[in-house]
Amino acid sequence: MMGEGWIEVGSKIAGLLFVLTTIQQYFPQQLKHYLGKWFNIRVLGFVYPYIKLKINEHSNGRRNEVYYAIKTYLSSKSTDHARRLKADMIKNTKSIAISFEDCEEVLDEFKGIKIWYRVLQEDTNTEIQTSTFYAQRSQQVPEYKSYELIFHKRHKDVVVGAYLEHVVEQAKEIGLRNRQRKIYTNNISDYWYWADKNFWSHIGFEHPATFQTLAMDPAIKDKIISDLVTFSNGKDYYAKVGKPWKRGYLLYGPPGTGKSTMIAAIANFLKYDVYDLELTSVKNNNELRKLLIDTTSKSIIVIEDIDCSLDLTGTRKKKEEEKSKEEGENDPLKEKETDKEKEASKVTLSGLLNFIDGIWSACGSERIIVFTTNHIDKLDPALIRRGRMDMHIEMSYCKFEAFKVLAKNYLNIESHPLYETIERLLGEANISPSDVAENLMPKNASKDDAEMCLKSLIEALERAKDDARLKDQKEEPEAETEQDGDGDEDPKSKLGKLVKKHKSYLRVLRKNVWCI
Incomplete structure (x- = not known):
């Protein structure tokens, strides 16, 4: 009976092979493709319950960001399981990325779900469109790679949804940790159109300052560190209270007390990029808004010596000019002054306030705005109120x-x-x-x-x-000498004080005329 059973199974297999051979020889190519697809779906689906998800390096002739996110994500996973590895230096990073070799499989787990990764490499003539300042051009890529994800079909919704989102987020965090941080400065307005709309230029940020080397009161230092940690972990809190995820710091004190060093220590502590904004090279509020939009998250926007950067009293100056016109005063240097004003920056206090906490300030997240000044009493109270400059830090003399x-x-x-x-x-x-x-x-x-x-x-x-x-x-x-023996003010002293006051006005006037 056992022998007859095996004979029957063998005859059925032989019959199946005969049918497949006949289809291979005599059936049209399209029909064979359809029957092969039907066989894979209907027959093998019961035996092989796994799904293969393919993610190509390029999609529709362009770079596939999901592929590179997986590549970054697997750089921290491959060393645990793979036996054949390779090392690459990634652009704009300070570390070496480790990845697994072609045809090597790596296992990953997510919420108890097992996902297998494998690299595929194929030869092709894929054409990729690249854009330059002058024109668009196409580049022939002789080969392309892809990742193949293998997982059980019952976990399809989790893998395609939550898991891939998890991979992308983890890749962003890894990229931020490994990237070389930069310090940016705004380009001069006249060259923006020649720079292909690059509003910022940058170099690598390698300042060695840390909170351990910062010379200040340890109690104040601990308070600042605690505030920075709370801010960096406050994404959900800021969303809950309905505020943009940003914070303002005002650093004030005499020259040489470490204000710039404090900024470098904050950047190194949080691993943020630094944007050094030079207000005098910004023509107007519109350009200031463009600069803000072009900044990235996880960054520190710095305006040093805010009291010297701009004369933010344009409204008062305009009123004084109108008053002088009504009185019929004639200024011999009127034409030169007008030309000078045309060249000067037109950034106003209102534009700067909107830059700090206006509607446009919410176009990014996780950003810190820092002002520095040697004379806090010269700043407009509206500029440094709580909510704009949330924390005022006095950088005092050395104790x-x-x-x-x-x-x-x-x-x-x-x-x-x-x-x-x-x-x-x-x-x-x-x-x-x-x-x-x-x-x-x-x-x-x-x-x-x-x-x-x-x-x-x-x-x-x-x-x-x-x-x-x-x-x-x-x-x-x-x-x-300002008072006499009875405590009353001496008339001579009063007259001298008045003359001294007018001399100071004349000195300021001469200085302004000389500058013009």
């Missing part, structure tokens, strides 16, 4: 805690007998961290160099203390 950070960085010491003297002098004299760092810079390689540097700093602190004392002594007699 003892900041000095210890600098001493550790420059001299590699944490304590010294001269520290007590330096702590006392830092409380009596004002000196910037940059001046302290200059005195701590080793001049030679001797063992006693640290002590020499500390003594040099003590001398600088004593000089600063003496200069401050002399300045106070010089100002005291001038204050006393």
Whole structure:
């Protein structure tokens, strides 16, 4: 009985092979293709329950972003399973990408679902359209690659939907971690059309500043770090409260207190690009808006010395000009002044405010806007109010805690007998961290160099203390001469004060005429 059963199975297989051979020889090509497709779907579908999803390197003659997202995603997965690997240096990155060799299979899991990857390579004459500044041209690609994803058919909806979205998001994060960060500056307006509408030019950002090397009060430093971490993880929170995902920081303080170094430390901490915006080269509010639109997410937009960048009092100047016209005043330099105003930037305070938190400011996400100034009292209150500049950070003169950070960085010491003297002098004299760092810079390689540097700093602190004392002594007699013995203001002093005031006006006027 067993032998008869095997004979029957063999006869059926022989009959099937005879039918297939007959179809192969005598049936038309289109009919054979249809029957083969029907056989794969209807017959093999019951035996082979897996689906193959093919993702080509190029689609419709253009670069397929999903393919490159998978390539980036698998660079972190291939080393765990594959045996044959290859290394590539990807453009605009600072690391080497590891991928698996052709025909090698890599297994990935997502929510308990197993997905197999395999690289396919085929020869073809695919034509890819590339666009340049001058014209469009076609490029012949002799071969192209594709990824083949294999998974069970019951997981089709999950793989095509949630899984591929997960791969794309992970690829973006990997690309941001591995990319070489850049610092951008806005191009001069006259050259925009020659630069193919590239509003920003850039170079690699390699500033070494970190919060560990930043000389400032540790308590303030920890507060800033905590705020930055909260902001970088606040995507859902900002969406919940209905605010654009951005934050403003105002850095103010005397020159040399580390405002630019703070910006570099923030960029290195968050791994953000830096956009250094020069307002004086922006012609008007429309160009300012174009610059904002052309910035990317995960970036820091910096306007340094905001009080010196532009005269944001255009409305008041216009009113003064109208008033002078009504009074019939004639200005001999009127024509030259008009030409100068035409060349000057027309960015207004209203345009700058819209740049910070207007409707157009929500065209991107995860961005930080930083203003720096040496004189916070010169800024318009509307420009620095909470909600625009969310956090005001004072970069003050060097204190003892900041000095210890600098001493550790420059001299590699944490304590010294001269520290007590330096702590006392830092409380009596004002000196910037940059001046302290200059005195701590080793001049030679001797063992006693640290002590020499500390003594040099003590001398600088004593000089600063003496200069401050002399300045106070010089100002005291001038204050006393403004009043007579009875406490009333002396008429001569009042007249002299008025003359001095008008002289200052004339000096400013001469300076403006000279600039024109």
